[in-house]
Amino acid sequence: MGVLNNSLPDIGPVRAVDSAIGWGRKSSIWPMTFGIACCAIEMMAVYAATFDLDRFGAGVPRATPRQSDLIIVPGTVNAKMAVRVKRLYDQMSEPRYVIAMGACVCGGGPYVKWGYNTVKGVHKIIPVDIFVPGCPPRPEALMDGILKLREKVGRNQVFARQAQTAADMDGRYAAAK
Amino acid sequence: MNETDIHSKLAGAVVSGVGALDESAKDPFVVVDPGSLVPAVTFLKNDADCRMEMLNCVTAVEREDCIEVVYHLSSVTHRHSLTLKTRVERPAGGTHESWIPEVPSVAALYASADWHEREQWDLLGVRFTDHPDHRRILLPEEWIGHPLRKDYVYPHEHGGMPLDLDAVPLYERDEATPSEPAAPRPSGTPLVQPPNPNSDRPDAGGVAPADSDGDLRSIKPGSNDGGGH
Ligand code: SF4
Numbered sequence: 591m592g593v594l595n596n597s598l599p600d601i602g603p604v605r606a607v608d609s610a611i612g613w614g615r616k617s618s619i620w621p622m623t624f625g626i627a628c629c630a631i632e633m634m635a636v637y638a639a640t641f642d643l644d645r646f647g648a649g650v651p652r653a654t655p656r657q658s659d660l661i662i663v664p665g666t667v668n669a670k671m672a673v674r675v676k677r678l679y680d681q682m683s684e685p686r687y688v689i690a691m692g693a694c695v696c697g698g699g700p701y702v703k704w705g706y707n708t709v710k711g712v713h714k715i716i717p718v719d720i721f722v723p724g725c726p727p728r729p730e731a732l733m734d735g736i737l738k739l740r741e742k743v744g745r746n747q748v749f750a751r752q753a754q755t756a757a758d759m760d761g762r763y764a765a766a767k
Numbered sequence: 768m769n770e771t772d773i774h775s776k777l778a779g780a781v782v783s784g785v786g787a788l789d790e791s792a793k794d795p796f797v798v799v800d801p802g803s804l805v806p807a808v809t810f811l812k813n814d815a816d817c818r819m820e821m822l823n824c825v826t827a828v829e830r831e832d833c834i835e836v837v838y839h840l841s842s843v844t845h846r847h848s849l850t851l852k853t854r855v856e857r858p859a860g861g862t863h864e865s866w867i868p869e870v871p872s873v874a875a876l877y878a879s880a881d882w883h884e885r886e887q888w889d890l891l892g893v894r895f896t897d898h899p900d901h902r903r904i905l906l907p908e909e910w911i912g913h914p915l916r917k918d919y920v921y922p923h924e925h926g927g928m929p930l931d932l933d934a935v936p937l938y939e940r941d942e943a944t945p946s947e948p949a950a951p952r953p954s955g956t957p958l959v960q961p962p963n964p965n966s967d968r969p970d971a972g973g974v975a976p977a978d979s980d981g982d983l984r985s986i987k988p989g990s991n992d993g994g995g996h
Binding site for chain 2: 709
């Protein structure tokens with residue numbers, strides 16, 4: 591959509607188109623198949639039958655970053671892995687979202703003091719949209735994070751000019767709900 | 768057999784370098800000279816009464832005056848086990864930069880020793896001579912230093928990835944004015960952990976005590992000045 595991005599006035603019809611696009615995006619989030627440490631086990635539980643992430647349209651992990659919209663970073667990111675995480679994120683196409691899952695990825699977790707090769711939070715290398723704390727977070731917590739992300743994706747402005755004021759943003763949040 | 772019998776068989780078979788059995792510990796252990804390690808382990812493995820088929824693990828301990836490599840051997844056939852230790856004395860002023868202890872490898876006898884010895888090399892800097900594949904096992908190949916040594920200094924970043932708690936995120940850095948890479952620690956700096964404002968752990972570093980007797984964290988680097996950090 592290139593040149594039209596965020597260039598139309600923020601009025602009713604444009605908003606309607608934006609929210610239709612947002613609804614489409616948020617209802618078919620494709621996460622990337624990606625797991626690092628212990629938190630990945632909880633993430634797998636979220637994908638599996640008991641919790642069934644597919645209810646929210648995010649249950650089809652893609653095998654390549656080029657097809658995915660969301661990277662859930664579940665587990666300790668160490669110096670060796672950080673390079674790979676950054677490369678995978680760079681390979682994803684816009685719009686892309688990041689969920690930091692677990693204490694390690696939110697800021698070092700158990701390794702914050704003596705972790706000689708741990709990146710103290712994945713937000714040091716890639717921008718994070720949703721932080722899900724816990725060691726590990728329960729599956730419900732990750733699902734809550736994904737629901738929060740859905741809200742965020744849903745109120746994305748594609749064509750309409752970016753909101754300038756806080757009141758403006760509040761109006762959009764209310765419209766997106 | 769119990770440990771006492773195994774030890775007496777071992778002491779009888781290997782001519783020299785086998786110490787007394789220390790039974791004060793919960794797991795009685797024998798200290799063996801590094802030079803006698805391979806004959807002793809070979810004997811324990813092959814002797815019909817000992818038959819130590821299994822090397823459970825190889826670990827290492829850094830002590831004030833030595834580095835100790837610990838071997839847990841056990842026999843599935845006879846259901847007994849023995850702990851072997853070998854010690855390499857620390858030379859005066861030996862730090863992780865200037866002193867790499869050498870111990871003969873037992874990887875030719877036990878396949879399990881291969882990776883375990885590589886791990887000790889990686890984290891504690893014990894070199895195992897005649898090891899078939901003497902590389903780091905966990906950390907990246909180009910990592911500097913051996914992190915479980917007491918005088919290890921933590922890096923600020925590795926391969927461009929920030930490792931500090933208060934590092935500026937990569938995507939917020941000013942591309943136009945690239946920051947200087949963290950300077951390597953100059954040779955001759957006391958090897959002390961920098962004080963950490965986020966921790967009140969008593970041994971979290973800080974200023975080195977004035978008298979340096981027996982305190983590993985105040986050891987000055989040895990005479991070698993090859994490379995910084
Ligand atoms: S936050 Fe806890 S459970 Fe998750 S990767 Fe770190 S140590 Fe493992």
